[in-house]
Amino acid sequence: MFITRRSFFRYCTLSAAALGLGPTQLGLLREALANPAAPSVVWLIGSACTGCVGTCASFGGIPASGSNPSHCMGVQRFTGRSTINISGCPANPDWVVWAIVQLLTGTPVALDEDSRPSALYTTSHVGAPEEPFIHNKCGRNPGVTNLAPATSFGQNGLCLRDLGCRGPNTKSRCEASWNGIGGHLAGQPHPGHWCIGVNANCHGCVEKTFPGPESFFEYYNPNP
Secondary structure, three states: OOOOHHHHHHHHHHOHHHHOOOHHHHHHHHHHHHOOOOOOOOOOOOOOOOEEEOHHHHHOOHHHOOOOOOOOOOHHHHHOOOOEEEOOOOOOHHHHHHHHHHHHHOOOOOEOOOOOEHHHHOEOOOOOEOOOEHHHHOOOOHHHHOOOOOOOOOOOOOOOHHHOOOHHHOEOOHHHOOOOOOOOOOOOOOOOOOOHHHOOOOOOOOOOOOOOOOOOOOOOOOOO
Protein backbone atom coordinates (compact mmCIF):
# COMPACT_ATOMS: atom_id res chain seq x y z
CA MET A 1 0.00 0.00 0.00
CA PHE A 2 1.32 3.44 -0.98
CA ILE A 3 0.38 6.41 1.19
CA THR A 4 1.76 9.89 0.62
CA ARG A 5 3.16 11.94 3.48
CA ARG A 6 0.41 14.51 2.92
CA SER A 7 -2.33 11.88 3.17
CA PHE A 8 -0.77 10.33 6.26
CA PHE A 9 -0.55 13.68 8.04
CA ARG A 10 -4.12 14.56 7.05
CA TYR A 11 -5.38 11.27 8.49
CA CYS A 12 -3.46 11.83 11.74
CA THR A 13 -4.86 15.35 12.04
CA LEU A 14 -8.46 14.29 11.45
CA SER A 15 -8.12 11.31 13.81
CA ALA A 16 -6.01 12.99 16.49
CA ALA A 17 -8.47 12.20 19.30
CA ALA A 18 -8.74 8.54 18.36
CA LEU A 19 -4.97 8.27 17.99
CA GLY A 20 -4.23 10.07 21.25
CA LEU A 21 -2.12 12.73 19.50
CA GLY A 22 -1.91 16.25 20.88
CA PRO A 23 -0.85 19.49 19.15
CA THR A 24 2.78 19.00 20.18
CA GLN A 25 3.04 15.56 18.59
CA LEU A 26 1.23 16.71 15.46
CA GLY A 27 3.76 19.55 15.16
CA LEU A 28 6.65 17.11 15.49
CA LEU A 29 5.05 14.85 12.90
CA ARG A 30 4.66 17.73 10.44
CA GLU A 31 8.36 18.56 10.84
CA ALA A 32 9.40 14.92 10.46
CA LEU A 33 7.37 14.45 7.29
CA ALA A 34 8.65 17.71 5.80
CA ASN A 35 12.27 16.67 6.35
CA PRO A 36 13.83 15.62 3.00
CA ALA A 37 15.94 13.08 4.92
CA ALA A 38 12.86 11.39 6.39
CA PRO A 39 12.41 7.73 5.40
CA SER A 40 10.44 7.26 2.21
CA VAL A 41 9.29 3.83 3.33
CA VAL A 42 8.39 2.58 6.82
CA TRP A 43 8.76 -1.21 7.03
CA LEU A 44 6.62 -2.98 9.64
CA ILE A 45 6.84 -6.52 8.30
CA GLY A 46 9.26 -9.41 8.35
CA SER A 47 12.19 -10.20 10.59
CA ALA A 48 13.59 -6.68 10.30
CA CYS A 49 10.56 -5.00 11.86
CA THR A 50 10.57 -2.96 15.03
CA GLY A 51 6.79 -2.90 15.11
CA CYS A 52 4.84 -6.17 15.23
CA VAL A 53 1.25 -5.76 14.07
CA GLY A 54 -1.26 -8.24 15.43
CA THR A 55 -1.12 -10.99 18.03
CA CYS A 56 0.37 -13.52 15.60
CA ALA A 57 3.41 -11.32 14.93
CA SER A 58 3.62 -10.28 18.58
CA PHE A 59 3.19 -13.61 20.38
CA GLY A 60 2.39 -16.36 17.88
CA GLY A 61 -1.39 -16.12 18.21
CA ILE A 62 -3.64 -18.69 16.56
CA PRO A 63 -0.89 -20.32 14.42
CA ALA A 64 1.10 -21.04 17.60
CA SER A 65 -1.83 -22.53 19.51
CA GLY A 66 -2.49 -26.18 20.23
CA SER A 67 0.23 -28.64 19.28
CA ASN A 68 1.83 -25.99 17.02
CA PRO A 69 3.39 -28.47 14.56
CA SER A 70 4.95 -25.63 12.53
CA HIS A 71 6.61 -24.16 15.66
CA CYS A 72 5.12 -20.69 15.10
CA MET A 73 6.16 -17.95 17.50
CA GLY A 74 6.25 -14.17 17.79
CA VAL A 75 8.90 -12.11 16.03
CA GLN A 76 10.63 -11.06 19.24
CA ARG A 77 11.01 -14.63 20.45
CA PHE A 78 12.18 -15.85 17.03
CA THR A 79 14.71 -13.10 16.31
CA GLY A 80 15.75 -12.01 19.79
CA ARG A 81 15.21 -8.42 18.65
CA SER A 82 13.50 -5.70 20.64
CA THR A 83 10.03 -5.05 19.25
CA ILE A 84 7.02 -2.82 19.76
CA ASN A 85 4.09 -5.23 19.90
CA ILE A 86 0.73 -3.90 18.69
CA SER A 87 -1.25 -6.99 19.63
CA GLY A 88 -4.88 -7.68 18.80
CA CYS A 89 -6.79 -9.98 16.47
CA PRO A 90 -7.10 -7.83 14.47
CA ALA A 91 -4.78 -5.07 15.61
CA ASN A 92 -6.52 -1.73 16.04
CA PRO A 93 -5.55 0.38 12.98
CA ASP A 94 -5.39 3.58 15.03
CA TRP A 95 -2.85 1.95 17.35
CA VAL A 96 -0.72 0.96 14.36
CA VAL A 97 -0.74 4.55 13.08
CA TRP A 98 0.10 5.80 16.59
CA ALA A 99 3.18 3.56 16.66
CA ILE A 100 4.31 4.80 13.24
CA VAL A 101 3.98 8.41 14.43
CA GLN A 102 6.18 7.69 17.45
CA LEU A 103 8.85 6.12 15.22
CA LEU A 104 8.77 9.00 12.71
CA THR A 105 9.03 11.66 15.42
CA GLY A 106 11.69 9.82 17.42
CA THR A 107 9.45 9.73 20.49
CA PRO A 108 10.47 7.14 23.11
CA VAL A 109 7.79 4.49 23.62
CA ALA A 110 7.26 3.10 27.13
CA LEU A 111 6.46 -0.61 26.97
CA ASP A 112 4.74 -2.99 29.37
CA GLU A 113 6.03 -6.42 30.35
CA ASP A 114 4.87 -7.84 26.99
CA SER A 115 6.56 -5.10 24.92
CA ARG A 116 3.24 -3.38 24.19
CA PRO A 117 3.01 0.42 24.38
CA SER A 118 1.72 1.34 27.83
CA ALA A 119 0.05 4.38 26.25
CA LEU A 120 -2.22 2.08 24.24
CA TYR A 121 -2.95 -0.79 26.59
CA THR A 122 -2.91 0.58 30.14
CA THR A 123 -3.48 4.33 29.74
CA SER A 124 -6.55 6.42 28.88
CA HIS A 125 -6.89 8.40 25.65
CA VAL A 126 -5.86 11.59 27.47
CA GLY A 127 -2.70 9.95 28.79
CA ALA A 128 -3.89 9.47 32.36
CA PRO A 129 -3.37 6.20 34.25
CA GLU A 130 -6.48 4.03 34.31
CA GLU A 131 -7.54 0.58 35.39
CA PRO A 132 -5.97 -1.67 32.75
CA PHE A 133 -8.33 -4.67 32.90
CA ILE A 134 -11.37 -4.48 30.63
CA HIS A 135 -13.64 -6.08 33.24
CA ASN A 136 -13.01 -3.28 35.71
CA LYS A 137 -14.01 -0.65 33.11
CA CYS A 138 -16.97 -2.54 31.69
CA GLY A 139 -20.49 -1.24 32.20
CA ARG A 140 -21.67 -4.83 32.72
CA ASN A 141 -19.42 -5.39 35.74
CA PRO A 142 -21.60 -6.70 38.63
CA GLY A 143 -19.91 -4.15 40.85
CA VAL A 144 -21.48 -1.44 38.69
CA THR A 145 -24.85 -2.99 37.88
CA ASN A 146 -25.42 -4.80 41.22
CA LEU A 147 -26.79 -7.64 39.09
CA ALA A 148 -25.69 -11.27 39.01
CA PRO A 149 -23.64 -12.40 35.98
CA ALA A 150 -25.47 -13.86 32.99
CA THR A 151 -26.21 -17.59 33.05
CA SER A 152 -26.92 -17.82 29.31
CA PHE A 153 -26.35 -15.68 26.25
CA GLY A 154 -29.06 -13.22 25.29
CA GLN A 155 -29.41 -11.74 28.79
CA ASN A 156 -28.65 -8.21 27.71
CA GLY A 157 -26.62 -5.97 29.98
CA LEU A 158 -25.35 -8.73 32.26
CA CYS A 159 -21.73 -9.69 32.85
CA LEU A 160 -20.52 -12.55 30.63
CA ARG A 161 -17.67 -13.61 32.93
CA ASP A 162 -19.17 -17.03 33.73
CA LEU A 163 -19.78 -17.65 30.02
CA GLY A 164 -16.13 -17.32 29.05
CA CYS A 165 -15.53 -13.56 28.85
CA ARG A 166 -11.82 -12.91 29.35
CA GLY A 167 -12.22 -9.25 30.25
CA PRO A 168 -11.10 -9.88 33.86
CA ASN A 169 -7.67 -10.96 32.54
CA THR A 170 -7.27 -8.67 29.52
CA LYS A 171 -5.39 -5.38 29.62
CA SER A 172 -6.64 -3.06 26.90
CA ARG A 173 -8.80 -0.02 26.22
CA CYS A 174 -11.01 -1.69 23.62
CA GLU A 175 -14.08 -0.26 25.35
CA ALA A 176 -13.22 3.13 23.83
CA SER A 177 -11.15 2.48 20.76
CA TRP A 178 -13.03 0.87 17.89
CA ASN A 179 -14.83 2.05 14.76
CA GLY A 180 -14.48 5.79 15.05
CA ILE A 181 -15.16 6.07 18.78
CA GLY A 182 -11.61 6.62 20.00
CA GLY A 183 -11.54 8.76 23.12
CA HIS A 184 -15.07 7.87 24.21
CA LEU A 185 -15.64 8.99 27.80
CA ALA A 186 -16.20 6.35 30.48
CA GLY A 187 -19.66 6.41 32.00
CA GLN A 188 -21.41 7.77 28.92
CA PRO A 189 -23.71 5.63 26.74
CA HIS A 190 -21.46 3.66 24.44
CA PRO A 191 -22.15 3.10 20.71
CA GLY A 192 -21.32 -0.56 21.20
CA HIS A 193 -18.74 -1.12 18.47
CA TRP A 194 -16.60 -3.60 20.40
CA CYS A 195 -16.99 -7.25 21.37
CA ILE A 196 -18.80 -6.81 24.69
CA GLY A 197 -20.80 -3.89 23.29
CA VAL A 198 -22.48 -6.24 20.79
CA ASN A 199 -23.30 -8.93 23.38
CA ALA A 200 -20.21 -11.07 22.73
CA ASN A 201 -17.41 -12.19 25.03
CA CYS A 202 -14.04 -10.56 25.20
CA HIS A 203 -11.71 -13.28 23.86
CA GLY A 204 -8.58 -11.64 25.24
CA CYS A 205 -7.11 -11.33 21.75
CA VAL A 206 -4.49 -8.75 22.78
CA GLU A 207 -2.89 -11.08 25.32
CA LYS A 208 0.02 -13.45 24.75
CA THR A 209 -2.14 -16.33 26.07
CA PHE A 210 -4.61 -15.97 23.16
CA PRO A 211 -6.26 -18.18 22.04
CA GLY A 212 -5.15 -20.83 24.54
CA PRO A 213 -6.63 -24.33 24.94
CA GLU A 214 -9.66 -23.22 27.00
CA SER A 215 -13.19 -22.86 25.62
CA PHE A 216 -14.29 -19.33 24.77
CA PHE A 217 -17.70 -20.09 26.30
CA GLU A 218 -16.83 -21.38 29.77
CA TYR A 219 -15.43 -19.61 32.83
CA TYR A 220 -11.84 -18.70 32.00
CA ASN A 221 -9.06 -19.55 34.43
CA PRO A 222 -5.71 -18.21 33.15
CA ASN A 223 -3.84 -20.39 35.65
CA PRO A 224 -5.57 -23.80 35.60
